[in-house]
Amino acid sequence: MPIRHSIIHLIDKKPDGSPAVLHTSERELFESQARDNLLTDLNESYNAKQGKAWGFFHEESGAYPLSGWLRAYLDNTQDFIGFTWQATEHLQKLMEETNLSVGGHVFIAHYQQGMTDYLVIALLHHSEGMAVSAALNVSPVKHLDLGQLHLAARINISEWRNNPKSRQYISFIKGKNGRRINDYFRDFIGCQEGIDAPSETRTLLKAFSDFVESEDLSEDQAREKTATLVGYASAQAKHGEPISLEELAALIDEEHPTAFYDFIRNKDYGLSPEIPADKRTIKQFQRFTARTEGMSISFESHLLGNKVEFDHAGGTLVIRDLPTQLVEQLKRAGASS
Known part of the structure; x- marks a missing residue:
């Protein structure tokens, strides 16, 4: 998974309502195993998340500027660091307007997987932990908690550039932190849902x-x-x-x-x-599937206990909400008998 560029900025925003403070990095993350592990672990956590949505960019505008900044970077009219500054400043502005989210470290990476280029943007938070030093002393330590990944998006750059009519080249976490929080991050990306x-x-x-x-x-x-x-x-x-x-x-x-x-x-x-x-x-x-002389039964497991009930003692099935076509056939058969 070659990483073309990656960087981390910090938006320091307290939950007490005080203004957010932006700390931007002036250099990309240098090549290291730790950097590579961070992206690998982030992708694993992201892929495991339930409730993701897929979509595509809104038309570029003042309200949705990210796609234009990303295009400028990809067209080499803006460098990667400059692009991430613009993006993070815009994210900070939206944070202030919603006044709903605490800050965090903004991780942005452009990487390649197979023949496909991706851009991932994630807001990372820390958890408190404990560590034992070489002198066998216990001390508190902070670590990135990727298990608590709530605001993140991944853009399939190759799909966006090569298939502009696609409606699913962006994925993002919808999450359970409240609709307004998820909406502000989706608006930051400039994404509209295209695929359910x-x-x-x-x-x-x-x-x-x-x-x-x-x-x-x-x-x-x-x-x-x-x-x-x-x-x-x-x-x-x-x-x-x-x-x-x-x-x-x-x-x-x-x-x-x-x-x-x-x-x-x-x-x-x-x-x-x-x-x-x-x-x-x-x-x-x-699927539960069985076939016997003159009869075939097949249904999906999630219907069991809902539209289909199984009587263990009697070995019988009760089926509710029969298909209309089958009901009509049975009615005609009953009328003609």
């Missing part, structure tokens, strides 16, 4: 369920393909990468690597070729 990750993931899972049923697969085959989907999607979510429908289709059916992808396109589910993976939705997905 849980909804997109649910649509993908619905398409997969329809595909499995259309293929008339055995129980073992359906279970194997479900495990493949969940494994791939979970791995993508863990690494902060989107689900590629073409990659997924090739994994699901090696003999017919485009079958699932063609099914999605032909049925017009409205999915983009790549969608963000929502970890929580994926985790809930598991």
Whole structure:
């Protein structure tokens, strides 16, 4: 994960309402294992966060200037340090206006992962801890607490530059710290939501369920393909990468690597070729599937105890909210009998 540039500034803002004080660094972080570990650990913490959102830049304006400053840096009309000064000063201004957030260390890094360039901006905080010195004395120590990462965003620079119509090249933590706090950081980035990750993931899972049923697969085959989907999607979510429908289709059916992808396109589910993976939705997905003479039953695990109830003693299922099409078929069958 080569780091092109990285820097840390400090916005010293107390929760007592006193004005924020900005301390800017005049030099980038020098190359070190500690710097590399910081970015690696930050990305791991960021990828593990629930409740992220995906979107794209607002049109550049006085209210949303970051995209213009970033473009100037990438076009070499502004250096990296100057760009980060502008960004951090703007963040400080928004902090003052909201008067809702305490300050912290602003970490900004431009790095490459594979063939893709990213920019990450995160507000980091410290936690108190204890350390034992070489003289075996105990002393208090502060350390960066990446587990308490609440305000951060990651911009896929390559996607933004090469596919300007994309609506998902920015991700940011929506978090649980209050809507106004999250809104001010989203406004700092200049981002508007473009993709609803849980909804997109649910649509993908619905398409997969329809595909499995259309293929008339055995129980073992359906279970194997479900495990493949969940494994791939979970791995993508863990690494902060989107689900590629073409990659997924090739994994699901090696003999017919485009079958699932063609099914999605032909049925017009409205999915983009790549969608963000929502970890929580994926985790809930598991199919109970069984087939017996004249009957096939298949449903997702999250429906159990809700629309589907299982009676352990009697070995029976109670299904509520039947599909309208099935209800109509049963009514017609009852009327004709």
